[in-house]
Amino acid sequence: MTVFLNGKLVPESEARVSVFDRSFLYGDGLFETIRVSNAKPFRWGQHLDRLQRGADFLGIEVPFSQKTLTGHAAELIARNGMAEALLRLTLSRGVGVRSYSPKGADRPTLAMTLHPLGAPTSAPAEPETPIRWRAHAARVRLPAGDALAQFKTCNKLAQIMARAEAESAGADEAVLLNTDGFVVEAASGNLFWIRNSVVHTPPLTDGILQGITRAVVFELCGQLRLRVQESRLRPGRLLGTDGVFVSLSSLGIVELSEIDGTALRRSPIVGQLFNAYRQLLQAECR
Amino acid sequence: MTVFLNGKLVPESEARVSVFDRSFLYGDGLFETIRVSNAKPFRWGQHLDRLQRGADFLGIEVPFSQKTLTGHAAELIARNGMAEALLRLTLSRGVGVRSYSPKGADRPTLAMTLHPLGAPTSAPAEPETPIRWRAHAARVRLPAGDALAQFKTCNKLAQIMARAEAESAGADEAVLLNTDGFVVEAASGNLFWIRNSVVHTPPLTDGILQGITRAVVFELCGQLRLRVQESRLRPGRLLGTDGVFVSLSSLGIVELSEIDGTALRRSPIVGQLFNAYRQLLQAECR
Numbered sequence: 187m188t189v190f191l192n193g194k195l196v197p198e199s200e201a202r203v204s205v206f207d208r209s210f211l212y213g214d215g216l217f218e219t220i221r222v223s224n225a226k227p228f229r230w231g232q233h234l235d236r237l238q239r240g241a242d243f244l245g246i247e248v249p250f251s252q253k254t255l256t257g258h259a260a261e262l263i264a265r266n267g268m269a270e271a272l273l274r275l276t277l278s279r280g281v282g283v284r285s286y287s288p289k290g291a292d293r294p295t296l297a298m299t300l301h302p303l304g305a306p307t308s309a310p311a312e313p314e315t316p317i318r319w320r321a322h323a324a325r326v327r328l329p330a331g332d333a334l335a336q337f338k339t340c341n342k343l344a345q346i347m348a349r350a351e352a353e354s355a356g357a358d359e360a361v362l363l364n365t366d367g368f369v370v371e372a373a374s375g376n377l378f379w380i381r382n383s384v385v386h387t388p389p390l391t392d393g394i395l396q397g398i399t400r401a402v403v404f405e406l407c408g409q410l411r412l413r414v415q416e417s418r419l420r421p422g423r424l425l426g427t428d429g430v431f432v433s434l435s436s437l438g439i440v441e442l443s444e445i446d447g448t449a450l451r452r453s454p455i456v457g458q459l460f461n462a463y464r465q466l467l468q469a470e471c472r
Numbered sequence: 473m474t475v476f477l478n479g480k481l482v483p484e485s486e487a488r489v490s491v492f493d494r495s496f497l498y499g500d501g502l503f504e505t506i507r508v509s510n511a512k513p514f515r516w517g518q519h520l521d522r523l524q525r526g527a528d529f530l531g532i533e534v535p536f537s538q539k540t541l542t543g544h545a546a547e548l549i550a551r552n553g554m555a556e557a558l559l560r561l562t563l564s565r566g567v568g569v570r571s572y573s574p575k576g577a578d579r580p581t582l583a584m585t586l587h588p589l590g591a592p593t594s595a596p597a598e599p600e601t602p603i604r605w606r607a608h609a610a611r612v613r614l615p616a617g618d619a620l621a622q623f624k625t626c627n628k629l630a631q632i633m634a635r636a637e638a639e640s641a642g643a644d645e646a647v648l649l650n651t652d653g654f655v656v657e658a659a660s661g662n663l664f665w666i667r668n669s670v671v672h673t674p675p676l677t678d679g680i681l682q683g684i685t686r687a688v689v690f691e692l693c694g695q696l697r698l699r700v701q702e703s704r705l706r707p708g709r710l711l712g713t714d715g716v717f718v719s720l721s722s723l724g725i726v727e728l729s730e731i732d733g734t735a736l737r738r739s740p741i742v743g744q745l746f747n748a749y750r751q752l753l754q755a756e757c758r
Binding site: 189201210278284289327330340347374 | 631632
């Protein structure tokens with residue numbers, strides 16, 4: 187495996203950062219996970235834009251232009267011969283002084299790595315139907331109205347603990363609440379539910395990730411003439427909806443089949459969105 | 473500078489971890505910051521115990537016994553000839569698969585580094601009076617009742633943003649609220665205030681770090697026959713207290729002189745605790 191690190195393609199064994207790197211010390215960084223299809227990164231520009239917004243918020247300078255990064259990503263994909271993959275881009279504030287203060291850390295670290303497409307499914311998915319995950323309602327809560335939450339930061343312990351909790355409970359994925367008690371996200375992506383043919387998802391102001399695939403779902407709803415609406419939901423009411431799904435860059439759309447053993451209803455809209463997403467991915471990565 | 477990394481003392485330039493290390497990717501790790509005085513780490517056992525509790529909570533195995541770590545820490549201090557310093561111990565879950573799931577990451581990374589004692593003060597401190605910091609009330613909020621908060625995890629972006637915000641406002645340190653609107657912590661340590669000769673600090677259940685120096689303050693209050701009480705406080709009411717201080721491993725006790733330009737009262741109790749802390753440090757690290 188070849189890795190991109192600070193301007194160079196290097197073998198995985200040489201892709202190392204200092205123990206003084208602030209993302210290692212504090213998670214002081216950002217990342218993007220980007221689906222690569224037909225050797226092309228899907229919605230690359232949107233991912234780079236979100237990275238830039240997050241970097242502006244954290245006060246980290248992105249050390250390469252978008253054009254340069256685009257070239258390096260293409261090289262990385264070609265060198266590894268991985269036309270169907272996930273590309274992870276990590277931007278860390280780099281090495282600084284020992285302190286929470288970001289002062290003096292002015293040489294950011296930027297790494298890009300490729301990963302095989304995982305298939306963390308409960309059962310083999312058929313070609314035209316969504317993967318289905320069993321969900322678990324996690325105890326760990328996300329802070330309501332967290333300004334940091336909209337960016338994909340390297341502070342992901344809440345998601346890690348939620349996912350570990352789900353796996354211990356025999357589930358595939360966790361559903362997380364915020365500190366106000368509203369359903370906000372899955373560990374690995376944005377959450378949607380369907381009621382009376384309307385697609386609902388929590389508002390960004392509740393402290394959730396501004397997901398690139400979340401925005402794609404909004405586009406697809408437009409194409410399919412489905413109403414989409416930002417709403418708040420208490421966890422108990424997920425069971426009363428017509429269907430629940432998660433949007434995430436790695437897999438697109440994943441249907442939730444149950445929460446802690448209680449089956450969720452299935453809406454045909456989830457399958458429609460799943461297929462529309464697949465078509466869009468193929469069309470844009472031709 | 474020599475660094476301890478995974479069982480070996482190595483030069484700083486060789487102290488590197490994989491870009492696939494989960495603390496670099498997600499902040500999936502824990503750390504301790506320990507005051508070294510007279511070449512001895514202060515309250516070392518308590519720091520290692522907290523590390524162990526955090527590791528148990530996150531499901532990370534500490535790869536060395538406490539006895540082995542004690543020997544390595546002594547070697548590190550001797551090799552660097554830094555009798556007065558800060559020792560940072562970082563424990564990461566190590567390299568795993570690309571996913572929030574911790575499965576498969578079973579070779580943790582453990583690093584120890586030494587750092588000069590910082591003096592991030594507004595004004596030079598006299599030998600027998602506490603350092604004084606100007607504080608800023610940060611906008612970023614900590615999740616109320618967060619179970620992760622009691623451990624010193626490598627997810628510190630809220631503290632970093634709060635500190636950066638304070639520095640932009642011309643202050644030295646940030647005071648943070650939780651999502652319920654109560655004062656909970658400073659960016660770098662636990663917060664205390666004094667009212668009618670009683671020492672107050674927020675309860676652990678509000679989502680705060682179980683600080684080693686916080687526990688030392690409780691002990692010192694016992695020695696000085698001061699009442700100490702866990703209380704909740706709205707930020708506006710800090711101005712009405714008799715004095716405010718922060719407890720942190722690196723500096724012990726630091727007095728807050730003002731919040732966003734408004735002076736705080738000064739209680740002689742802060743100076744008493746400051747000196748009692750210095751005496752304890754000297755006595756235990758003889």
